[in-house]
Amino acid sequence: MGAPFSTPSHAGPGPRRPPRFPRLGERLWLDFVNTDDPASGAPVEPLRDVEDLIVFLEEMGVFDEERAAGFRRRAREQPSGAMAAFLDARRTRTALRALAEHGPGAADDALGEINRILGRSAGTRRLDAHADGTFSRTFVPVGDAFAGLVIPIIESAADTLVAGELGRVRRCGNPRCARVFLDDTRNGRRRWCEMSTCGNRAKAARWRQRQVRGA
Numbered sequence: 001m002g003a004p005f006s007t008p009s010h011a012g013p014g015p016r017r018p019p020r021f022p023r024l025g026e027r028l029w030l031d032f033v034n035t036d037d038p039a040s041g042a043p044v045e046p047l048r049d050v051e052d053l054i055v056f057l058e059e060m061g062v063f064d065e066e067r068a069a070g071f072r073r074r075a076r077e078q079p080s081g082a083m084a085a086f087l088d089a090r091r092t093r094t095a096l097r098a099l100a101e102h103g104p105g106a107a108d109d110a111l112g113e114i115n116r117i118l119g120r121s122a123g124t125r126r127l128d129a130h131a132d133g134t135f136s137r138t139f140v141p142v143g144d145a146f147a148g149l150v151i152p153i154i155e156s157a158a159d160t161l162v163a164g165e166l167g168r169v170r171r172c173g174n175p176r177c178a179r180v181f182l183d184d185t186r187n188g189r190r191r192w193c194e195m196s197t198c199g200n201r202a203k204a205a206r207w208r209q210r211q212v213r214g215a
């Protein structure tokens with residue numbers, strides 16, 4: 001295992017790259033769960049070190065450049081702490097996937113995980129104003145410097161439970177696709193992670209079936 005931060009091939013500011021993490025779950029925690037799906041275009045586990053986690057949070061708009069740079073600096077200063085936080089985040093992801101897929105049946109385990117993280121983290125909340133006129137609420141941890149990496153994700157999952165939205169979390173209708181999302185449609189009939197991939201494949205398959213039957 002090499003130094004996890006020595007290869008900043010996808011790190012730091014620079015020309016805008018296409019996003020690495022699809023944003024289709026409608027909730028941060030679901031997009032985080034979807035990072036465990038190698039079928040989503042990445043040949044291997046897309047979340048390999050804390051740098052990947054920082055990129056994910058940047059792409060999801062949770063971190064601005066300054067916050068991301070702060071975490072990168074800390075990760076260079078405390079590589080073992082960063083690695084521990086990263087492995088912990090992956091463990092959290094496993095619990096959140098179970099919650100997304102099994103719903104209330106998995107809520108007890110997920111609650112244990114959510115409360116483990118919430119209970120461990122002490123810090124303060126801040127409201128920040130951005131140049132584009134938007135605002136964001138951030139959690140500024142004290143003590144465990146890396147707690148702030150997973151807190152926004154955990155809070156997003158907690159919000160879904162509190163809002164009673166867990167019943168609208170679904171897995172993609174393509175049995176070979178593991179992506180999960182919150183069905184935000186008014187009629188509750190969203191079936192695919194993306195129309196452009198799984199939805200179109202299903203449409204094409206139906207069309208082929210009709211051709212066979214029609215022949």
Ligand SMILES: [Zn+2]
Nearest residue numbers: 172177193198
């Ligand atoms: Zn899909």
